[in-house]
Amino acid sequence: MADSTHIQLKKGILELCVLTLLAEKDSYGYQITSRLSDAIGMAEGTVYPLLRKMQKEELVDTYLTDSASGPPRRYFKLTRAGHRALAAKRAEWKAFKAALVDILGDDE
Amino acid sequence: MSRALFMAKLEEGLAGLPQTQIDEIVSDYRFHFAEAEAAGQSEDDIVARLGDPARLAEELRGENEPCLAANETPKSAGPAVMASPGGQANRWWLLAFLAVAGGGMAVYYLAGHDGRGPTMIANVVPPAPASQAPIAPAHGVRVVISGGQVLDLGNIAQERIEILLDGGGRATAKGRVAELTLHIDGSGSADLGNLEADNVRVDVSGTGSADVSGTQMVDVTIMGSGTVRLRKKPRTLMQSVTGPGQVILPSGQP
Numbered sequence: 001m002a003d004s005t006h007i008q009l010k011k012g013i014l015e016l017c018v019l020t021l022l023a024e025k026d027s028y029g030y031q032i033t034s035r036l037s038d039a040i041g042m043a044e045g046t047v048y049p050l051l052r053k054m055q056k057e058e059l060v061d062t063y064l065t066d067s068a069s070g071p072p073r074r075y076f077k078l079t080r081a082g083h084r085a086l087a088a089k090r091a092e093w094k095a096f097k098a099a100l101v102d103i104l105g106d107d108e
Numbered sequence: 109m110s111r112a113l114f115m116a117k118l119e120e121g122l123a124g125l126p127q128t129q130i131d132e133i134v135s136d137y138r139f140h141f142a143e144a145e146a147a148g149q150s151e152d153d154i155v156a157r158l159g160d161p162a163r164l165a166e167e168l169r170g171e172n173e174p175c176l177a178a179n180e181t182p183k184s185a186g187p188a189v190m191a192s193p194g195g196q197a198n199r200w201w202l203l204a205f206l207a208v209a210g211g212g213m214a215v216y217y218l219a220g221h222d223g224r225g226p227t228m229i230a231n232v233v234p235p236a237p238a239s240q241a242p243i244a245p246a247h248g249v250r251v252v253i254s255g256g257q258v259l260d261l262g263n264i265a266q267e268r269i270e271i272l273l274d275g276g277g278r279a280t281a282k283g284r285v286a287e288l289t290l291h292i293d294g295s296g297s298a299d300l301g302n303l304e305a306d307n308v309r310v311d312v313s314g315t316g317s318a319d320v321s322g323t324q325m326v327d328v329t330i331m332g333s334g335t336v337r338l339r340k341k342p343r344t345l346m347q348s349v350t351g352p353g354q355v356i357l358p359s360g361q362p
Contacts, residue, residue: 029139033157046167049168051136084291087252087272088274088294094255
């Protein structure tokens with residue numbers, strides 16, 4: 001139970017992170033996964049199921065480009081619905097964070 | 109583990125899913141291998157960092173069950189309201205410029221605050237790139253209000269404006285635009301009755317409400333119990349209401 005809550009929480013945060021990174025700039029898969037696994041210490045492979053889910057929900061879109069060196073790259077970009085989801089999740093996260101700070105106190 | 113073995117285990121774990129889905133998933137990881145190799149990673153490292161293919165396959169099977177989207181929209185209403193306990197006086201605002209999303213559309217995110225210092229917002233909103241000053245471009249502006257803030261946009265003269273309200277916030281504006289697009293995803297309200305627009309598109313999901321003034325074309329989509337009130341009667345009105353929500357025409361009756 002506690003474990004599954006933990007996983008759900010991490011998944012939610014992961015999605016918020018991916019949305020945020022893609023709002024900054026369009027990125028290819030490895031850019032997203034390496035950035036996230038460095039920061040949160042998670043298996044890089046788990047980002048792709050999420051990206052696929054987000055594609056299905058039409059939050060992200062993909063396009064292919066030729067890169068100067070090496071194989072063509074597939075970029076992910078945020079759709080308009082993705083921007084909306086980002087705004088919504090950001091609000092949720094802020095509310096959640098504020099609630100936590102109320103209970104745990106602010107370390108600053 | 110080698111790349112070939114990783115792929116074989118992944119495919120083994122996905123067996124039973126429709127072949128098109130398996131192909132798509134496999135291509136995700138093919139791209140990843142190619143991109144990571146181009147970045148100078150060794151095959152062993154790439155595999156190690158990807159994680160256990162059997163477990164990934166299990167997760168991918170889970171994602172392919174039809175349980176998405178439905179729980180997505182209403183979720184935003186609750187917590188966002190919680191974020192604004194009462195709308196007190198000692199509140200300040202930060203308007204952070206986040207990204208230019210193509211087509212000359214500037215994107216603003218508004219993050220409100222209750223006087224606890226800026227660290228919380230700084231953590232949440234990425235800093236503005238130095239090269240992009242928050243000036244309104246000629247074509248249009250997108251304003252995102254997530255939370256319980258009240259934002260008065262003042263007197264507007266724009267070609268296009270898009271307002272996204274994703275919480276219990278409130279937006280007001282007057283003036284003139286050619287195109288107004290408004291999304292309300294929670295309990296927010298938009299008082300745009302004095303903002304005259306040629307064409308208006310509004311979608312409300314949740315309990316939000318909007319006052320708009322469109323002269324040419326107004327296209328309203330309501331999912332939930334939201335209300336859209338029209339100040340003027342447009343030449344063309346399109347409406348789609350799912351749920352107890354309503355569109356109120358200038359004469360007063362729905």
